[in-house]
Amino acid sequence: xxxxLLIACHECDVLHRIGRVPEGDSAICRRCxxxxxxxxxxxxxxxxxxxxxxxxLFIIANAYPLLEIKxxxxxxxxxxxxxVKVLYSGGYWEIALLVLCTAILFPFLELLIKxxxxxPMKLNRRPWKMISLLNFLETIKPWGMxxxxxxxxxxxxxxxxxxxxxxxxHSLYAFFVLIFVMAAxxxxxxxxxxxEKAGDS
Amino acid sequence: xxxxxxKTAKNSSMAACRRCHLLCxxxxxxxxxxxxxxxxxxxxxxxxxxxxxxxxxxxxxALIFYIPxxxxxxxxxxxxxxxxxDTIMSGxxxxxxxxxxxxxxxxxxxxxxxxxxxxxxxxxxxxxVQLKIRWRxxxxxxxxxxxEAIGRWSMVDIFVITIMAALIKLGGLADFEAGPAAAYFxxxxxxxxxxxxxxxxxxxxxxxxDQHE
Numbered sequence: 001x002x003x004x005l006l007i008a009c010h011e012c013d014v015l016h017r018i019g020r021v022p023e024g025d026s027a028i029c030r031r032c033x034x035x036x037x038x039x040x041x042x043x044x045x046x047x048x049x050x051x052x053x054x055x056x057l058f059i060i061a062n063a064y065p066l067l068e069i070k071x072x073x074x075x076x077x078x079x080x081x082x083x084v085k086v087l088y089s090g091g092y093w094e095i096a097l098l099v100l101c102t103a104i105l106f107p108f109l110e111l112l113i114k115x116x117x118x119x120p121m122k123l124n125r126r127p128w129k130m131i132s133l134l135n136f137l138e139t140i141k142p143w144g145m146x147x148x149x150x151x152x153x154x155x156x157x158x159x160x161x162x163x164x165x166x167x168x169x170h171s172l173y174a175f176f177v178l179i180f181v182m183a184a185x186x187x188x189x190x191x192x193x194x195x196e197k198a199g200d201s
Numbered sequence: 202x203x204x205x206x207x208k209t210a211k212n213s214s215m216a217a218c219r220r221c222h223l224l225c226x227x228x229x230x231x232x233x234x235x236x237x238x239x240x241x242x243x244x245x246x247x248x249x250x251x252x253x254x255x256x257x258x259x260x261x262x263a264l265i266f267y268i269p270x271x272x273x274x275x276x277x278x279x280x281x282x283x284x285x286x287d288t289i290m291s292g293x294x295x296x297x298x299x300x301x302x303x304x305x306x307x308x309x310x311x312x313x314x315x316x317x318x319x320x321x322x323x324x325x326x327x328x329x330v331q332l333k334i335r336w337r338x339x340x341x342x343x344x345x346x347x348x349e350a351i352g353r354w355s356m357v358d359i360f361v362i363t364i365m366a367a368l369i370k371l372g373g374l375a376d377f378e379a380g381p382a383a384a385y386f387x388x389x390x391x392x393x394x395x396x397x398x399x400x401x402x403x404x405x406x407x408x409x410x411d412q413h414e
Contacts, residue, residue: 006224007217007222007224008209008210008215008216008217008222008224010217010219010222010403011342011345011346011402011403012209012338012342012402012403012405012406013209013210013211013217013403013406013407014207014208014209014406015207015208015209015210015213015215015224030207031207031339031406032338032339032342032402032406033339033342034342066364067364067368069368069369071371071374071375072374074371074372074374076368076369076370076371077368078364078367078368080363080364082367083363083364083366083367084363085367086363086366086367086370087363087366087379090366090378090379092379092383092384094384094387094388095359095362095363095379095383095384095387098359098387098391099359099360099363102356103360131240131241131242134221134241135220135241135242135243138220138221142353142394142398145353145356148353148354148356148357148360149356149360151307151354151357151360152356152357152358152359152360152361152363152364153360153364155304155307155308155357155361156360156361156364156365156368158301158303158304159301159304159361159365160365160368160369162299162301163375192222195221195222195223195240195241198221198240198241199221199223199240
């Protein structure tokens with residue numbers, strides 16, 4: 001445990017000497033108000049549990065149909081990957097790639113890497129290649145856009161309801177819960193502590 | 202508030218790693234790469250190198266792509282033999298007229314308002330940093346935080362198009378396809394996110410310190 005920690009604000013560069021931050025509290029930059037560091041409560045157990053739940057929900061969300069429509073006897077169902085395929089075959093490979101990465105690939109990798117890092121840490125072991133994977137996690141994190149995709153689903157449903165019958169698929173419920181689980185997972189993941197652990201080799 | 206000399210990493214011969222936030226003692230200063238971070242291996246600089254130039258380039262590129270993104274059709278709907286292209290704005294107008302003002306509002310905010318707001322704020326921040334303006338650094342940092350947080354929500358329309366294109370495939374009865382503007386619009390979103398990432402908010406505060414010396 002560190003008694004004092006010297007830290008520079010990442011938004012305005014002012015140096016701070018931080019003493020012990022109580023669990024659940026954050027240290028705030030005295031000049032610009034940016035969050036310097038938060039001591040997350042029960043971080044390891046919570047983020048591990050939320051990551052496992054997230055992976056399970058993610059698989060359900062992508063394995064079953066998301067939405068089904070009915071119009072004059074015709075029927076069509078899709079999940080997210082079906083949408084990516086349609087864009088790709090329609091010649092819009094750039095958008096297909098962007099949607100694939102932001103709504104499927106990066107959120108999935110984020111969950112997998114978190115599990116890979118957190119599980120050995122729980123067992124007091126150091127995950128192999130921890131630093132490279134943490135670097136990769138920091139790179140893809142801003143590009144995972146699950147919550148934006150959820151809003152996209154809601155807008156689509158309202159649009160479609162004006163024209164035809166829409167039946168929510170199983171995966172829609174899984175998606176809905178997944179958004180909250182992923183948000184809670186991000187909030188409980190203590191990046192600072194994990195980098196500290198990665199640093200002592 | 203205490204206005205006495207605040208020590209920054211830059212004027213104390215230190216630099217923080219942008220990736221893992223480790224604070225390192227350094228021997229030289231400047232925007233060039235000084236060392237590799239001993240913890241995560243990322244390059245350490247006191248400020249993001251070429252931040253202003255790169256952000257300008259990305260903002261201008263986004264502004265150029267914004268034009269075809271709004272003029273060309275973003276989706277093409279065909280029903281019973283006739284097909285019709287919709288631009289972002291004509292989609293918004295359609296939803297206002299058909300009474301779904303909340304859908305119109307979501308699409309207007311995410312697809313028109315947010316990209317314009319991001320481009321304008323970045324222009325303003327870049328100009329204010331280049332002119333070394335000392336006006337309200339706290340508020341300017343808040344503006345930066347706003348654009349960093351809201352940028353991703355512009356992707357909503359791209360996701361809506363993906364879902365609609367996958368579902369509305371009902372042969373001759375109804376068909377929905379992405380239009381040429383969709384790729385330009387996606388480029389605007391990605392470029393503005395990259396621009397916000399390459400802007401270094403610490404530059405806003407640097408002019409405050411210059412005056413002390």
